[in-house]
Amino acid sequence: MRSDGRRISSLGSLLLMAPFFLLMGFVFVWPIVNLLAISVLEPQPTFDNYGRVLSNPVYALVLMRTLWIAVLVTGLTLLFSYPVAYAMTRAKGPTLVLITACVLLPFWSSVLVRTAAWAVLLQRNGLVNQGLQWFGLTSEPVRLLYTQGAVVVAMTHVLMPFMILPIYGALRNISPDYMRAAAVLGASRSRAFREVMLPLSLPGVLSGSILVFLTALGFFVTPALLGSPQEMMIATLVSQQIRETLDWPFAAALVGVLTLFVSLIAVIFSKAVRFDRLMGGRE
Template sequence: MAPFFLLIGFAFLYPLLSLLSISVTEPQTGLQNYERILDTPVYGKVLLRTLWIALLVSILSLFLAFPVAMAMVSSSGAMAVFITACILLPFWSSVLVRTAAWAVLLQRNGIVNDLLQAIGIIDAPVRLLYTQGAVVVAMTHVLMPFMVLPIYGALRNIPPDYGRAAAICGAGPLRSFFEVTLPLAMPGVLGGFILVFLTALGYFITPALLGSPQEMMIATLISQQLREFLDWPFAAALVGVLTLFVTAITLLFSRVFRFDRMLGGQV
């Protein structure tokens, strides 16, 4: 494991710690950069908006990913290969390409507006690009595979005899799902949820291309401070706040949602 830890230390920990040190040493020693975040309401709104969008994307990804994961487990042969290919195919193209595709679909003369007009929902093209909805939809599309794969792994490890035993005991399909399948799949659900949520917190490309300045997320704000204002200390403070939130949320999930507790093990 030594090469792995050396790589993590050199490529992640050292740059992060160096950046965070700038936030408390420049332009002067202290917490002035962090006080600026607290004293300016707009930065708090950006952080809350980022948390809301990340939560919304995670919930939508969960509701879309669970049926797909169940279909992967219950399918075989060509259908299983087809579903797996649909999940893995997006990894073969860059996030930039997938985001640009959504920009084409959501433009005023795009397919989505044309379809809505054709079925009579709208009379004229509406603004779909550069909105929070566009960001949420595109991020859900990009991040959903990271939800499907952990859930698929958890569902695949559930013995099929459990479902048959529940049916023998009189449980219908719905009750069997909520009392047998879902509890046993919770480790995969929570693993995928955490992975998508934490990734969405620091997402940059999709919000930068499909969002508007009024719907800015924290990663876009950090990029703006670095590229436009060249304010590295304040950008480092924003990174510190984001790192603090990510760490706190990870510790909260690991402490509250204990896998052994969900599976009926002893605490």
């Protein structure tokens, strides 16, 4: 709608969105289409590359491991992010500024820097091992680095802001009058939270979960630096096929399988939950 109150026509809206669609087509759609073409057309028209992905148990294990880590990271991120988002809605003044700064601070550094910091913390003589020995939990350094646990912990830390902000946006849109009304009707604080606050915040929870889950599926830097070659994820496998074996058609087939999987998840969520509700819209 324009500043004078008149609505913009459909053609005007389309023209305004044209640069965005052109950019998305150039940097996202075209590379994906090109990769999918490579997977079935090189060196000759065939679906053998997809057959290798689906028939080889090693590659199937990598896909299942990637799915499991993405689900685990999403669950842990939600578990730690909801209390932070809830505290942000209740905090005021300097406390709110401090919490917001802690949430936004990771955006001021790259994923590589944050992953390297976790590598320093989790190394054999790192701060975590020193703390475990100081408290008497272990008698000698334990192997924390280059494990699946290290990947999950670091990915959870990196992706927490992407969960906190949608939940915070949903919680802010909930009127405090709802909780007061529940209290007046005799509901305890815990029951009011379960039956009022939590259901109304589900759009933020779902949008944050989708964002974290889909991002975790394609995560590369953190698994490559903190994980072991025996427990690689699909993004690391794709990189290996491109850089080491130079098998572009097979790497493209891996991308095609992952793209199909992500598309199916997106369709399922779009059928289950309306898009405008995920974005915090009202009925």
